Amino acid sequence: xxxxxxxxGMHGMGPVEHExxxxxxxxxxxxxxxxxxxxxGFWRKWNIDASRHxxxxxxxxDYLRMSYYEKWFTRLVGLLLKSGLITQGxxxxxxxxxxxxxxxxxxxxxxxxxxxxxxxxxxxxxAPRFQVGQRxxxxxxxxxxxxxxxxxxxxxxxxxxxDHGVFVFPDTxxxxxxxxxxxxxxxxxxxxxxxxxxxxxxxxxxxxxxxDYLEPA
Amino acid sequence: xxxxxxxHDHGQDVPSDLALRVKALESLLVEKGLVDPAALDALIxxxxxxxxxxxxxxxxxxxxxxxxxxxxxxxxxxAAIAELGYMGRQGEHxxxxxxxxxxxxxxxxxxxxxxxxxxxxxxxxxxxxxxxRSRAVIDPRGVLREFGVDLxxxxxxRVWDSTAELRYLVLPERPAxxxxxxxxxxxxxxxxxxxxxxxKVGVSA
Numbered sequence: 310x311x312x313x314x315x316x317x318g319m320h321g322m323g324p325v326e327h328e329x330x331x332x333x334x335x336x337x338x339x340x341x342x343x344x345x346x347x348x349x350g351f352w353r354k355w356n357i358d359a360s361r362h363x364x365x366x367x368x369x370x371d372y373l374r375m376s377y378y379e380k381w382f383t384r385l386v387g388l389l390l391k392s393g394l395i396t397q398g399x400x401x402x403x404x405x406x407x408x409x410x411x412x413x414x415x416x417x418x419x420x421x422x423x424x425x426x427x428x429x430x431x432x433x434x435x436a437p438r439f440q441v442g443q444r445x446x447x448x449x450x451x452x453x454x455x456x457x458x459x460x461x462x463x464x465x466x467x468x469x470x471x472d473h474g475v476f477v478f479p480d481t482x483x484x485x486x487x488x489x490x491x492x493x494x495x496x497x498x499x500x501x502x503x504x505x506x507x508x509x510x511x512x513x514x515x516x517x518x519x520x521d522y523l524e525p526a
Numbered sequence: 527x528x529x530x531x532x533x534h535d536h537g538q539d540v541p542s543d544l545a546l547r548v549k550a551l552e553s554l555l556v557e558k559g560l561v562d563p564a565a566l567d568a569l570i571x572x573x574x575x576x577x578x579x580x581x582x583x584x585x586x587x588x589x590x591x592x593x594x595x596x597x598x599x600x601x602x603x604x605a606a607i608a609e610l611g612y613m614g615r616q617g618e619h620x621x622x623x624x625x626x627x628x629x630x631x632x633x634x635x636x637x638x639x640x641x642x643x644x645x646x647x648x649x650x651x652x653x654x655x656x657x658x659r660s661r662a663v664i665d666p667r668g669v670l671r672e673f674g675v676d677l678x679x680x681x682x683x684r685v686w687d688s689t690a691e692l693r694y695l696v697l698p699e700r701p702a703x704x705x706x707x708x709x710x711x712x713x714x715x716x717x718x719x720x721x722x723x724x725x726k727v728g729v730s731a
Binding site: 314315316317318319320322323324325326327328331333334335336337338340341342343344345347348349352361364373377379382385386394395399400403404405407409410411412414415416417418419420422423424425426427428429430457458459461473476477479493495500503504509511512513514515516517518519 | 544545547548549550551552553554555557558559560561562564565566567568569572573574577578613614616617618619621634636637638639644647648650651652654655656657658659660661662663664666667669672673679680681682683684685686687688689691692
């Protein structure tokens with residue numbers, strides 16, 4: 310979606326404010342929000358792409374106003390309600406309805422699972438549509454749903470720098486329409502191709518882009 | 527007043543009841559049997575105390591002292607980083623990009639906050655902020671200057687926008703005058719910011 314989250318190249322956001330000796334969480338509630346987001350993922354009611362889309366769907370003014378973990382809280386509530394893990398009534402009253410369940414994610418499991426992770430590669434035979442070194446153009450796609458094709462690169466030409474192999478495709482996965490595994494490439498775009506003649510002739514931006522985002526240039 | 531509180535006074539104000547709303551949600555999830563509070567404690571403890579930039583610093587220091595390791599790291603970062611025991615969530619598919627006197631690398635996620643958790647822990651606020659995400663791709667040299675890194679025109683800047691599940695770690699240049707340092711002493715010099723690409727490693731760091 311062409312949301313405010315797609316920030317690459319925007320002006321007016323101000324200087325980068327760096328905090329020395331920054332704590333991992335600035336308040337205990339931030340840690341609880343982080344941990345609830347991770348833990349609730351183990352009910353397998355959504356995937357990482359649907360979860361990212363949950364943040365993107367926060368209205369733009371709220372998105373810009375909210376702190377990072379406030380966005381995570383808002384996203385989590387949205388996913389919990391949408392997936393039916395909790396009801397509106399429960400959320401409003403704070404009181405559970407129905408029989409008590411058993412969490413799939415225990416403390417012992419937490420450390421083990423985080424240490425393993427879950428790869429997004431898929432071992433399926435899909436032919437790459439592009440070769441390393443080939444000139445490609447990012448397609449001018451404007452889906453209303455989730456996509457990882459930023460606006461600033463659409464319509465721009467670059468060259469395939471590396472073929473990462475076959476990965477889950479976020480646009481369909483976010484909507485539970487299937488993983489549609491396909492090749493993912495690192496594509497190099499010259500800074501001048503993206504930003505015009507004012508940009509340094511030496512500089513470049515690399516993006517990881519799926520087959521479906523690209524066409525021959 | 528800390529800088530963070532200062533930021534909160536200017537447009538990033540957290541509603542005073544947010545902490546209460548978070549607590550209410552956690553109570554509901556616990557009472558409904560959806561979440562184990564001890565699992566939440568374990569998750570928080572992991573990223574507050576166990577997984578952080580010291581991991582990445584050990585990777586970089588090893589690459590500085592062991593050329594064969596460095597070669598493996600640049601060829602297959604995920605496997606080379608796993609050799610040191612660092613693997614898992616948000617580190618499943620790692621890429622390491624090397625700074626040289628001619629090339630400077632900078633990592634960003636313009637769309638959200640993708641960051642290599644296994645080697646750097648959770649990202650700092652500035653990395654997730656609108657100013658960094660908007661500007662890193664269009665004005666990397668300006669952003670770097672604000673961080674105190676003034677690159678000459680003849681150095682090539684490569685910005686890596688983490689748009690997929692690849693996670694990027696910058697291999698900074700080893701500073702001059704460190705030939706006599708041990709791997710452990712080298713690791714102590716290496717900062718999170720240098721591994722994101724917004725700083726260089728200095729001997730007095």
